[in-house]
Amino acid sequence: MVSASSVEPQALADMQSGPALKVRGYWASVAYRLRYDYLTLFFGGMVILVILSAIFAPLLAPMDPYQSSMINRLKPIGYKDFLLGTDELGRDLLSRLLYGGRISLTMGVLPVVIATLVGGTLGVIAGFVGGKVNMAIMRIMDVFYAFPSILLAVAISGAMGGGIVNGMVSLTLIFIPPLCRVAETATSQVRSLDFVEAARASGAGTFSIISVHILGNVLGPILIYSSSLVSVSILIASGLSFLGLGVTPPEPDWGLMLNTLRQAIYINPVICALPGVAILITSISFNLVSDGLRSAMDVRL
Amino acid sequence: MIENSTSNALVELKDLNVKFVSREATVSAVNNVSLTLKAGEVLCIIGESGSGKSVSMRALMRLLPERRTKITGEISVAGKNVLELQGKELSDLRGGTVSMIFQEPMTALDPVYRVGDQIAEAVCRHEGCDREMGLERALELLELVKVPSAERRLKAYPHELSGGLRQRVMIAMALSCRPKLLLADEPTTALDATVQIQVLILLRKLQREMGMGMIFVTHDLGVAAEIADRVAVMYAGRIVETGTVQEVLGDPRHPYTRGMLASTVHGNMRGKDIEAIPGNPPDLRRLPTGCSFAPRCKDVTASCSEALPPEVFMGGGRMSRCLLASAPPDEPKSMAPAI
Numbered sequence: 156m157v158s159a160s161s162v163e164p165q166a167l168a169d170m171q172s173g174p175a176l177k178v179r180g181y182w183a184s185v186a187y188r189l190r191y192d193y194l195t196l197f198f199g200g201m202v203i204l205v206i207l208s209a210i211f212a213p214l215l216a217p218m219d220p221y222q223s224s225m226i227n228r229l230k231p232i233g234y235k236d237f238l239l240g241t242d243e244l245g246r247d248l249l250s251r252l253l254y255g256g257r258i259s260l261t262m263g264v265l266p267v268v269i270a271t272l273v274g275g276t277l278g279v280i281a282g283f284v285g286g287k288v289n290m291a292i293m294r295i296m297d298v299f300y301a302f303p304s305i306l307l308a309v310a311i312s313g314a315m316g317g318g319i320v321n322g323m324v325s326l327t328l329i330f331i332p333p334l335c336r337v338a339e340t341a342t343s344q345v346r347s348l349d350f351v352e353a354a355r356a357s358g359a360g361t362f363s364i365i366s367v368h369i370l371g372n373v374l375g376p377i378l379i380y381s382s383s384l385v386s387v388s389i390l391i392a393s394g395l396s397f398l399g400l401g402v403t404p405p406e407p408d409w410g411l412m413l414n415t416l417r418q419a420i421y422i423n424p425v426i427c428a429l430p431g432v433a434i435l436i437t438s439i440s441f442n443l444v445s446d447g448l449r450s451a452m453d454v455r456l
Numbered sequence: 457m458i459e460n461s462t463s464n465a466l467v468e469l470k471d472l473n474v475k476f477v478s479r480e481a482t483v484s485a486v487n488n489v490s491l492t493l494k495a496g497e498v499l500c501i502i503g504e505s506g507s508g509k510s511v512s513m514r515a516l517m518r519l520l521p522e523r524r525t526k527i528t529g530e531i532s533v534a535g536k537n538v539l540e541l542q543g544k545e546l547s548d549l550r551g552g553t554v555s556m557i558f559q560e561p562m563t564a565l566d567p568v569y570r571v572g573d574q575i576a577e578a579v580c581r582h583e584g585c586d587r588e589m590g591l592e593r594a595l596e597l598l599e600l601v602k603v604p605s606a607e608r609r610l611k612a613y614p615h616e617l618s619g620g621l622r623q624r625v626m627i628a629m630a631l632s633c634r635p636k637l638l639l640a641d642e643p644t645t646a647l648d649a650t651v652q653i654q655v656l657i658l659l660r661k662l663q664r665e666m667g668m669g670m671i672f673v674t675h676d677l678g679v680a681a682e683i684a685d686r687v688a689v690m691y692a693g694r695i696v697e698t699g700t701v702q703e704v705l706g707d708p709r710h711p712y713t714r715g716m717l718a719s720t721v722h723g724n725m726r727g728k729d730i731e732a733i734p735g736n737p738p739d740l741r742r743l744p745t746g747c748s749f750a751p752r753c754k755d756v757t758a759s760c761s762e763a764l765p766p767e768v769f770m771g772g773g774r775m776s777r778c779l780l781a782s783a784p785p786d787e788p789k790s791m792a793p794a795i
Contacts, residue, residue, distance in 0.1 A: 286523070349564040356517055356558075357578045357629065358551030367577065371568045454568060454613050 181454075188451040195447025201440040209256035216250035220407050231423060240426045242412065243419050248426060252433055255407040258319065259434070262401065262408075263389035263441075266323050270330035271381040277331070278338025279373060283346055283365055293339060296332040304329045308391055312400045322401035326388055330381075337380045341373040375453060382445030386438030393434055409434050466637055466669040467493040467516070472529035474508070474515050474693075481741040485511040487693040488529075495636065498663060498670045500684035500701070502677065502716070506737060508693035509673040513639045516671075517550055534636050552582050555630040559642040561622035565614035571625045572598075572610030575632055582633040597628035601658060620651035624658070631662065638663065638670045644679060656682050677720055681705055686773070689713050692738050692748040699774040709768075709776040711753045747778070755780055 189195060208215060217236065223244040230241045239249040281292040299307065311325035345351065346369065354364050393410025395401035402408035404415070412430040420427045474486035486508040493499050501509045514520050515527055518538060531538040534553050541549055558564035566574060575597055576590025585593075591610065598606035601624040614622055623643060630638060640659065644652040660683050663670050674680055680687055680701065687704040689697040689712065697710040708714045715733040735752035738744060744751070746761030753760065760779060768781040 349558050349560055350566040352519060353556070353558055353564045353626075353629075354566075356519055356550055356556040357632075358547040358549075358581055360547055363581070367569075368566050371566065375568075454615075 185451050192447050195444060198440040198443040202444050205256060205437050208253055209260050212253040212257055216253045218247040218250045220246060220250040220254045221405055222246060232425060239429060242416055248429060251407040251412060255409045255412060258402055258408045259389055262323055262392035263385050266326035266330060267381050267384045267388050269327045270334050274331040274334030275338045275377050278335040279342045279369060282339040282342025283369060296335050299332040305391055305394060308395060312395055317400045317403055319402055322392060322395050326392060330384055334381060338373060338377050341376045342369055345369055345372045379445055379449045383442055385441045389434060389438055465492040466495045466534060468532045470530040472531060474511050475526040476524055477526055478524060483740045484743055485693055485740060489695055491688055493669050493671060495669050496667045498672060498683055498685045500672045500674060500680040500687045501690055502674060502680050502687060503690035504675055507690040509690055510641050513641055513673055517554055518546060551578060552633050553635055554637045554639060555635040556639040557626050557630045557643040560646050561619055561626050564626055565622060567614055570611050570613055575629050578629050578632045597632055601628045619647050623647060623655055636668060638668050640670060640672045642673055693740060697776045703774055709781045710778045711755050712749050
């Protein structure tokens with residue numbers, strides 16, 4: 156029989172490698188794959204734009220967002236100096252939208268980050284250890300799952316009283332169970348695969364198996380899911396503000412603005428829709444970017 | 457077996473029993489297995505699915521889930537009592553003294569890391585070096601297992617490699633810390649025939665060069681004939697026959713071994729049906745009191761199912777667990793494949 160081992164290894168290497176095939180680093184290949192994904196690039200730009208405009212709101216805002224004026228109430232887009240018109244108290248809408256982005260984005264991102272850390276950790280532990288630990292953690296999560304998430308958020312922040320911090324706490328609490336479940340499912344799938352046993356057979360301890368092999372395979376799905384939760388979080392935060400539980404007036408917040416402008420919907424519908432448009436653009440951008448990043452970052456695709 | 461067991465044996469199993477305990481039933485996967493392996497020797501464990509081959513191997517490295525498994529007996533590897541090792545000693549044994557090659561190269565490599573990094577990780581775990589040195593060693597190892605254009609393959613993900621290359625990477629990983637004992641759990645079963653023989657030749661060569669002991673699990677008699685020094689045939693969790701590869705495959709003394717040999721394809725058989733062993737292996741939850749092969753045996757006698765047949769030793773480490781071992785019924789011996 157002719158086996159490969161009888162051929163000179165170097166000759167074989169030359170035969171198969173061909174003319175210098177470039178091997179890219181991980182991030183270089185991610186960037187390469189993103190280069191022609193115009194949709195992701197566009198919405199990535201939007202996300203950056205939204206974040207930058209929130210950060211630099213004090214520099215960008217043409218007027219004071221708290222300055223009301225009785226004569227200039229509910230003016231249309233482009234009226235005098237008001238680029239996007241004015242709200243029901245005559246405040247400049249553009250300035251309020253820019254400042255509102257600061258609160259809305261914080262309430263969208265921060266609860267998701269904390270919930271990912273807490274829920275992800277609990278889920279990986281539950282999935283990896285299994286048995287009674289899994290039972291205990293997952294049944295507690297099921298209790299939270301029994302309520303619709305918005306109802307739960309309303310109940311928690313209603314019990315603790317309004318305000319931004321309490322709103323964020325309740326958002327964090329409602330995002331922990333779904334993230335924990337995603338992490339648990341992904342972990343228990345990975346745990347039974349051969350390479351985990353192979354790692355153990357090569358002497359890896361539990362900690363290094365979890366931190367290298369489990370996290371390496373599980374982090375992708377968890378991060379994808381949590382990035383899609385950012386837009387949900389913005390929406391629920393807006394909902395809480397809308398119900399008067401999150402942000403309190405006169406603070407500018409997209410949800411709260413939507414709530415207060417609602418009464419003027421027959422007088423100037425375009426103005427009323429603007430905070431909604433801001434929420435829509437932000438959440439669509441976050442969703443599509445997380446989708447695009449997922450496919451660009453997965454080495455198996 | 458027991459008569460020539462010496463203190464310098466690399467592996468010594470004595471009365472190994474592995475039971476899987478669950479609420480419903482207790483499965484006796486391995487029953488009273490005793491075997492020894494000298495350094496530099498290749499032992500092939502042959503048997504059909506569920507005969508306890510893989511379980512014995514995993515017991516050797518204590519890889520079975522501790523909560524649901526009961527292991528009794530003695531396991532010593534390179535002078536260490538494996539069943540009493542704790543924490544650091546156990547992880548030094550795994551990968552350092554003993555390492556394992558798995559059946560499915562598709563799933564035994566982590567899909568999200570480059571193969572070079574995976575080998576480097578295994579190297580660094582035991583030798584405490586940094587990533588650069590680990591990668592250098594990984595390159596050497598890939599060249600050792602004859603992976604073509606090794607430098608480029610270092611940066612490949614497992615899904616970018618073919619089955620044969622992946623298995624070579626697995627072998628490189630298993631060899632990374634120069635183990636004294638290599639356990640190979642059907643490493644060629646998932647590969648196609650031409651690649652199979654290449655991997656076998658490579659394994660045999662590396663084993664000789666590095667002087668490792670190797671336990672090779674397979675259900676393929678041809679593979680066993682190719683690679684083994686000694687053979688142990690397992691049936692229903694027991695070793696039913698051992699001896700050198702020539703003895704066992706050339707002059708089988710247990711009806712199960714004879715049946716297996718008869719059910720392989722060999723010369724002058726065109727047009728004839730292959731002779732299969734009738735029946736199924738016994739239920740490991742309720743093993744029969746007598747010989748567990750008796751219900752399927754052609755040469756069964758009345759005394760077979762009364763008590764478990766003793767191990768019959770025939771000199772030179774030859775053993776068969778059959779009442780008729782020393783006087784087998786006349787069978788045409790031409791059935792054995794040429795070795």
